[in-house]
Amino acid sequence: MEEKMGRRERKKMQSRKAILDAAVEQFSQKGFKETSVADIMNAADLGIGTFYNYFQSKEEILVQLIQQMVTEVAEALRELKAANRPADELLEAGCRITACFLDKNRYVLPLFISAAEHSGLPEGSDKQPKVASPGFKGLYERILREGQERGEIRQDVPPELIAEMFHSIYQAAALSKLAISFQENVEMKTRLILDGIRVRK
Amino acid sequence: MEEKMGRRERKKMQSRKAILDAAVEQFSQKGFKETSVADIMNAADLGIGTFYNYFQSKEEILVQLIQQMVTEVAEALRELKAANRPADELLEAGCRITACFLDKNRYVLPLFISAAEHSGLPEGSDKQPKVASPGFKGLYERILREGQERGEIRQDVPPELIAEMFHSIYQAAALSKLAISFQENVEMKTRLILDGIRVRK
């Protein structure tokens, strides 16, 4: 890989990072819609026009932020999966990892939610950004499928469906107004699902 | 109740309905964000300014639309609940009613989703419209609680949590890209949860 990097590229990375950081800060504080591109660029101490040298639109930066976070968590999950543990254990651990990540990075919750917004666009719309979930959902799906192959998970539940369910649990927990913590919320639900899909001995 | 209504009020209702209908049509077709107030009012054959005699903002009309739909479904559920059937049966029927309603009213799905958008706003924001869910979630919660009292539902699962879970299932199904129908999607997940929370005999 390229380890060398001219001053130019380094500077460009710096600006990019400054914009991303400022965006996280502003989005977390005021929400996506209430944050203007001008807000972001002021916080980043850069001219407004500069924004469009790095991102195609205000929406794109949100998508990239989410993408980045999902990748980070998915990476941790993938490592765990390599250890070849039974599916239910993996899923429970996965939920713990995710919850832990979100707990440490409180600011992502509002972003996570803002992402849902874009799904409101009608099917064909070319503006529709393909948001991050495949990374997550695909991984969960594979874990479940392999669990089925090993006879740990019931055969009569479609993995895509359960994966979707796990995903929606995170989404819902992020929005939750309940008194319990994100972690508790997600763990209880996860265990419930696992009880439902585990092959009973 | 007032059954009498002057021509004036009748006309006002007419305009209101025209705007709501036009909004549903336009939102369903182009999505919330892509629909302008002008689009709505053109479709309703009314002046643009008139919109603001009926709704405070473009967001408010979305909230009212959702509110209206949720109320409609919740009403059907409430009737069913009066029949005093066991909780799991009620919940399964509830899911069927909701799925059926959404199937008949395809246009609400995009709206349903657009509603999530507003949850992205930070907590304190006075702009945050309190969206519809309480009607739904509250009802599910009560059904679950009564099921617990009758010993049909496990005591160790907080009803608020399960209610939230059901809610998120609908949300997710609306967004789902899976091949199966909304109805199938929701029914499978519902049965899974029910299996998890029913008291085993």
Added chain:
DNA sequence: GACAAAAATGAACTATATTCATATTTCGTG
């Protein structure tokens, strides 16, 4: 130091939500 490529910039452009002063319609009253 001079030239070219890359990056930064903010004024100008565009689109759209919202306001508002005015016009039109409705309806009770003399």
Added chain:
DNA sequence: CACGAAATATGAATATAGTTCATTTTTGTC
């Protein structure tokens, strides 16, 4: 019926924010 007041309708004007672009500034090379 006529009149005035209250309700409703209206679209031009305003304000805001995303995006473009011609220009300037910075960076790297010879």
